[in-house]
Amino acid sequence: MKTRDRILMKSLELFNEAGERSITTNHIAAALNISPGNLYYHFRSKxxxxxxxxxxxxxxxxxxxxxxxxxxxxxxxxxxxxxxxxxxxxxxxxxxxxxxxxxxxxxxxxxxxxxxxxxxxxxxxxxxxxxxxxxxxxxxxxxxxxxxxxxxxxxxxxxxxxxxxxxxxxxxxxxxxxxxxxxxxxxxxxxxxxxxxxxxxxxxxxxxxxx
Amino acid sequence: MKTRDRILMKSLELFNEAGERSITTNHIAAALNISPGNLYYHFRSKxxxxxxxxxxxxxxxxxxxxxxxxxxxxxxxxxxxxxxxxxxxxxxxxxxxxxxxxxxxxxxxxxxxxxxxxxxxxxxxxxxxxxxxxxxxxxxxxxxxxxxxxxxxxxxxxxxxxxxxxxxxxxxxxxxxxxxxxxxxxxxxxxxxxxxxxxxxxxxxxxxxxx
Missing domain, CATH: 1.10.357.10 (Tetracycline Repressor, domain 2)
Incomplete structure (x- = not known):
């Protein structure tokens, strides 16, 4: 799966579980084991x-x-x-x-x-x-x-x-x-x-x- | 009207007009022309x-x-x-x-x-x-x-x-x-x-x- 799609899927999972407000882009990057820089390459913001x-x-x-x-x-x-x-x-x-x-x-x-x-x-x-x-x-x-x-x-x-x-x-x-x-x-x-x-x-x- | 009731009425008015999130206790005190201290005497918080x-x-x-x-x-x-x-x-x-x-x-x-x-x-x-x-x-x-x-x-x-x-x-x-x-x-x-x-x-x- 492409990194972009993995970011979307993991974000959805985390938002659903913990509520969107308590999840940052750093949380998402950490959960995917990628760098925040890599995440920001695909998405400018949450x-x-x-x-x-x-x-x-x-x-x-x-x-x-x-x-x-x-x-x-x-x-x-x-x-x-x-x-x-x-x-x-x-x-x-x-x-x-x-x-x-x-x-x-x-x-x-x-x-x-x-x-x-x-x-x-x-x-x-x-x-x-x-x-x-x-x-x-x-x-x-x-x-x-x-x-x-x-x-x-x-x-x-x-x-x-x-x-x-x-x-x-x-x-x-x-x-x-x-x-x-x-x-x-x-x-x-x-x-x-x-x-x-x-x-x-x-x-x-x-x-x-x-x- | 008692100060306590005036605070409640004015707060309701401001919350309805501008949304609760954008109104602070300072806004409420200012709109009533009372000091923040006077407001806090009646209510500990928003x-x-x-x-x-x-x-x-x-x-x-x-x-x-x-x-x-x-x-x-x-x-x-x-x-x-x-x-x-x-x-x-x-x-x-x-x-x-x-x-x-x-x-x-x-x-x-x-x-x-x-x-x-x-x-x-x-x-x-x-x-x-x-x-x-x-x-x-x-x-x-x-x-x-x-x-x-x-x-x-x-x-x-x-x-x-x-x-x-x-x-x-x-x-x-x-x-x-x-x-x-x-x-x-x-x-x-x-x-x-x-x-x-x-x-x-x-x-x-x-x-x-x-x-």
Whole structure:
């Protein structure tokens, strides 16, 4: 693997584990057993590294929400969206745990994050249109528009909620299981609009994600 | 007004306007035309001031969610909850715009915030039970439990969403109008469960809060 990619991977790992604020470029260089000079050859600053990681995250998220254009979307694909989105949230969990701070520190990230939010919500709209066409969801235009905003907020705020609210216990650490519990909340939000196979399978789904 | 109360009021005003991070105890003292020594006589630190403000916020929020225990709840009271909660959010908007940071800086606030989250969600549960009893809402126990968590997340994350996502435009500043737009999102979330008067009035409500 190229040094540049090794730096990105190790940084992501350290940010996720210890929080971005407590990790310096020196920590990253030390963990990779390279000199700080070598790191600075590839990235001018920690902000540079964070921005590159964000671009990878953005790309995975937009990919995760792609819609087949040659056929009707299936129930299994519908569930697949939740799974892959929450997998991405876990892989890049440092981003949403402290987003306000990251956006404040970097005007470039702030601008890109806004484009990202718009892109993902536009993509989610295509997904919901495909779900309506497949008759898995029955909802008005207004319902869909509001639901997309609500799902975006729930999804991007879930990690902070788990940690700040103590909803799952006093000294909670964000685990993959707790993060995935957010899928349950999205399913409940969507539940009133489901129909056909999606509605029939709802009780099983609530059981599967509710524990 | 007592100096102690003047310090709290002015701090809240400055935190809301400029963000808590850029305001020091010296700024607060200067804005009140008192000496830093006088300020320190009342509060040992900025953290002390923030914590006191949080206690006032907590108190208003719990008050805002009180349920009449001698009679059935009315539709007008139901709408009143949204109004008073979002008014509190506006009055204390610095808290939720940078909550992660505040909780990280103060273990005392972190512990109290968790108790607060639990208290408000328990209170919201009583409100929804009263709404079910008044036949304004028709929902299962599971629906209500999930809805309360979703509404909590939406409400407490709305200010960050407005600022970070650029949903309402490129260089957005949080205004009271944009904050109140969050009420629309909560109404849409609740919509599938409404019945009787609450359902009949829904179209008007969506129009009123949707602009």
């Amino acid at each position: 902000e540079d590294i964070i921005y590159e990681i964000f671009l990878t995250y953005e790309n995975s998220m937009v990919q995760a929400l792609s819609v087949p254009d040659d056929r009707v979307i299936t129930y299994t694909e519908k569930i697949g969206y939740f799974e892959s989105i929450f997998n991405q949230l876990w892989e890049y969990r440092f981003l949403h745990r402290d987003l306000g701070h990251l956006l404040e520190e970097s005007p470039r990230l702030r601008a890109s994050y806004r484009q990202f939010a718009r892109k993902v919500m536009a993509q989610a709209y295509l997904v919901y249109n495909a779900l309506r066409k497949a008759e898995l969801i029955q909802a008005t235009e207004q319902d869909v528009q509001a639901m997309i905003v609500n799902i975006w907020i729930l999804t991007t705020s879930w990690a902070s909620f788990v940690v700040s609210s103590g909803f799952f216990g006093e000294e909670v650490v964000l685990t993959q299981r707790l993060l995935r519990r957010g899928i349950y909340q999205i399913i409940c939000l969507e539940a009133p609009y489901l129909q056909n196979e999606a509605l029939e399978r709802l009780p099983d789904l609530l059981k599967q994600y509710g524990d | 953290e002390d001031i923030i914590y006191e403000i949080f206690l006032t916020y907590e108190n208003s929020m719990v008050q805002a969610l009180s349920v009449p225990d001698d009679r059935v709840i009315t539709y007008t009271e139901k709408i009143g909850y949204f109004e008073s909660i979002f008014n509190q959010l506006w009055e204390y908007r610095f808290l939720h715009r940078d909550l992660g940071h505040l909780l990280e800086e103060s273990p005392r606030l972190r512990a109290s915030y968790r108790q607060f989250a639990r208290k408000v969600m328990a209170q919201a549960y009583l409100v929804y039970n009263a709404l079910r009893k008044a036949e304004l809402i028709q929902a299962t126990e599971q629906d209500v439990q999930a809805m309360i968590v979703n509404i909590w997340i939406l409400t407490t994350s709305w200010a960050s969403f407005v600022v970070s996502s650029g949903f309402f435009g490129e260089e957005v500043v949080l205004t009271q109008r944009l904050l109140r737009r969050g009420i629309y999102q909560i109404i849409c979330l609740e919509a599938p469960y409404l019945q009787n008067e609450a359902l009949e009035r829904l179209p008007d409500l969506l129009k009123q809060y949707g602009d």
